[in-house]
Amino acid sequence: MKQICIIMATYQGERYLASQIDSIIKNTNQNIELHIFDDGSTDNTFAIAEKYAGRFPEKIYATRNAKNRGVVHNFLEATISLEADYYMYCDQDDVWLPEKIQKTMDCMKRQEEACTSENPPVVVFSDAIVTDADLAETAPSFQRQSGYATSALDLPHLLMENKLIGCTMMFNRATRDRLVQGKIPPAIRMHDWWLALIGAAFGTVAYLDEPLLLYRQHEHNVVGGSSKGSYLKDRASHLRRNREALYATMAQASSFLSAYENELSPEKAKILRLFAELPEKNWLARRFYIIKYGFLKSGLIRNAGVLLVV
Numbered sequence: 001m002k003q004i005c006i007i008m009a010t011y012q013g014e015r016y017l018a019s020q021i022d023s024i025i026k027n028t029n030q031n032i033e034l035h036i037f038d039d040g041s042t043d044n045t046f047a048i049a050e051k052y053a054g055r056f057p058e059k060i061y062a063t064r065n066a067k068n069r070g071v072v073h074n075f076l077e078a079t080i081s082l083e084a085d086y087y088m089y090c091d092q093d094d095v096w097l098p099e100k101i102q103k104t105m106d107c108m109k110r111q112e113e114a115c116t117s118e119n120p121p122v123v124v125f126s127d128a129i130v131t132d133a134d135l136a137e138t139a140p141s142f143q144r145q146s147g148y149a150t151s152a153l154d155l156p157h158l159l160m161e162n163k164l165i166g167c168t169m170m171f172n173r174a175t176r177d178r179l180v181q182g183k184i185p186p187a188i189r190m191h192d193w194w195l196a197l198i199g200a201a202f203g204t205v206a207y208l209d210e211p212l213l214l215y216r217q218h219e220h221n222v223v224g225g226s227s228k229g230s231y232l233k234d235r236a237s238h239l240r241r242n243r244e245a246l247y248a249t250m251a252q253a254s255s256f257l258s259a260y261e262n263e264l265s266p267e268k269a270k271i272l273r274l275f276a277e278l279p280e281k282n283w284l285a286r287r288f289y290i291i292k293y294g295f296l297k298s299g300l301i302r303n304a305g306v307l308l309v310v
Helices: 017-025 045-055 071-081 100-114 142-146 155-160 173-182 191-202 228-237 239-260 266-276 283-292 300-309
Strands: 004-010 032-038 060-064 086-090 122-131 137-139 169-172 204-216
Touching: 004 017, 004 045, 004 071, 004 100, 017 032, 017 045, 032 045, 032 071, 045 060, 071 173, 071 191, 086 100, 086 173, 100 122, 100 169, 100 204, 122 142, 122 173, 122 191, 137 142, 142 204, 155 191, 155 239, 155 266, 169 173, 169 191, 173 191, 173 239, 191 204, 191 239, 239 266, 239 300, 283 300
Parallel strands: 004 032, 004 086, 032 060, 122 204
Antiparallel strands: 086 169, 122 137, 122 169
16 A cells, blocks of 8 residues: 555546656655546546556556446545545646645645644645646636635635635545545535545645646536636626525535534534525525624625625
8 A cells, every 4th residue: 555545537538648647657756556547438548547557557556437426426436445544636637746746745744743633634735837728827826816715724614615626635544534434425516625624624624835736727627727707707697506506515514414413523513504504594694694604705706796696
């Protein structure tokens, strides 16, 4: 078992896969295993993964899922199936900078050493350089382009808004063990978000303010970067859809509470319960609890949008 398990979920990714794997192999920290889980690609994605597994039989492993799991379950079920000290998620189409693994690990160690509790879940994430399909830079910082408040990583803020992108994350074994304990309920919105909630509820979530990968944006991205301007345009033109998304976020909190209610501190359980039960409150009470308990997004305009549609 290697110290760091990198989990890559692939699907129809033949165009960029080789450059992503090459960037991992060239990282300065090679105390890793790369596990590639293909979700039923019909192009050459799995053949490329198998080729690399053949070249690096003690470092790279390629698995074809028996059925299509979808991105959330592909990552989380893979996490449950693998044993390691630390875990990282990897998309099929980015490029990791040479010191990504080591710098993220250094941040992880600092956070673990700073924790006062024994064996706490720790989740760390970094920034990314946003590029076009040909890796030409379009924004030097994903986080600043998106306008996220990376200092607001407490449970109330993370219940309302996910600031983490999985390809920048590392989490420790204690986080993975909490995932195993709570299983994978159907209301999870995104895999990285769920792990962020585990960190915020039971341990620590920390941000490393340095871009450590080239975050490639192209026409087939499942989740990509967006500017504040495009965010606002989307919210203004799709109020009903965004209200549904907000209530799905509350359903996610309800699932988290059901999964971990007996393990949570009374304070964290109260926060989760209040957020999960917001749909049951009246118009005024919903807005009162959002403001009082800090169930907020990043920035005044985003929060005005929340208060408009909730």
